[in-house]
Amino acid sequence: MFIHKLEGNWFSHPFWRGRFLLMDEERLARLRASDVAAVIIDTERGCDVAEGKALAALPPVTPRRRRQMLLEEQKADQRQSAHALTPRSMAREFGRAEQAADMGVKVISRAFIEARLGKAIQADVVAPVVESVFASVQRNPHAFNGLMRCKRDMEYLFRHALATSALMISLGRQMKLSHEQMHDAGLVGLLMDSGIALLPLPQGWQGDWQSLPERAAREHVLFGRDFVAMGGFDEAVVRACYEHHERMDGTGYPEGAPGEGISLLGRMAAICDAYDDLANPFDGDGVSDPACVIETMQADAGAYDPDILREFIVAVGVYPVGSIVLLASHRLAMVVDQNPDDPAMPTVRCFYSLKLGRAVAQETVDLGNCYGKDRIVGAADSALLAQANLPNLGQMRMKLLAAACAG
Secondary structure: OEEEEEOOOHHHOOOOOOOEEOOOHHHHHHHHHOOOOOEEEOOOOOOOOOOOOOHHHOOOOOHHHHHHHHHHHHHHHHHHHHHHOOOOOHHHHHHHHHHHHHHHHHHHHHHHHHHHOOOOOOHHHHHHHHHHHHHHHHHOOOHHHHHHHHOOOOOHHHHHHHHHHHHHHHHHHHOOOOHHHHHHHHHHHHHOOHHHHHOOOOOOOOOOHHHOOHHHHHOHHHHHHHHHHHOOOOHHHHHHHHHOOOOOOOOOOOOOOOHHHOOHHHHHHHHHHHHHHHHOOOOOOOOOOHHHHHHHHHHOOOOOOHHHHHHHHHHHOOOOOOOEEEEOOOEEEEEEEOOOOOOOOOEEEEEEEOOOOEEEEEEEEEHHHOOOOOOEEEEOOHHHHHHHOOOOHHHHHHHHHHHHHHO
């Protein structure tokens, strides 16, 4: 039969797609064992049993007919995929990115809880999360990443997993990796810190992952490697999860592997993991500016693959979405979208005047099309932010991005 729709939440079933041709007993058994409330079938695209008609009375599905049905399904998927990956503006993709993030955090939180209970994570559980993030990044490479730079209302570990997954996909896209490699990169970002959920927790621990002893924290890559391997993921994914704290100069852990001894996905993961950790610390206080984080990473000689780091900077922008910048007009503004033709001229949301010493009416300015009326002088440093005395910069970022996209 042809499944037209699976009723209920998309993460209540074990399939990547909500529409597919059901032709074998194994998939039927998985469907029956799922939490799907009901199934809607398309009798025009399947070979269904008419009501009251015996199965034996139906003509058999010949190999030729089976191949034809599979080909029709593939063509339908291609049409749907082409539509789903149509490029969108930042404003149009923002809502879709929020939906993907909200659904993703539910799946990841459930997977990490099950890990704590000793259950192996399954590829078909997290695959839909990667696919939804992948689709969002393909439609607009900055919407999901920008959202995760600014969104602060979800638990750190789950948000970090989603943010790093999106960064890995964006980096893979910039490096022109294959679809399969980008999918693996997204899985690495999603799963590489899963071992944290398996660490033996010290007595009296209050939930602050960064307060764990250094030895225990380092062990998370060992737990993560074994945990991901149990789920049957590709060896490249397992290895990169194990390597994401290695450094190019050989001073990282767990193996102290240098340079080319670290896999491609492992070197990518080291960059994406560090960037998100530095830009959004665990406690949410003193959130570092993304543009300043890029400068910090560039200055850390020996840590990252320089070629991949250059590709990463191109992928996220010289001034990534969420960066607070100083304009020539003596205003502070936040970057809300990128300019593919000139990374130094993004779209910004102005919100504070240093000249007046107060907040001003917010305005979205496309610096690439303002005819030289304004430009970025540089990233706003901590002294400028302290001078402006901005309350709760984390929450302000999310409000500024949402206002810009709504406008």
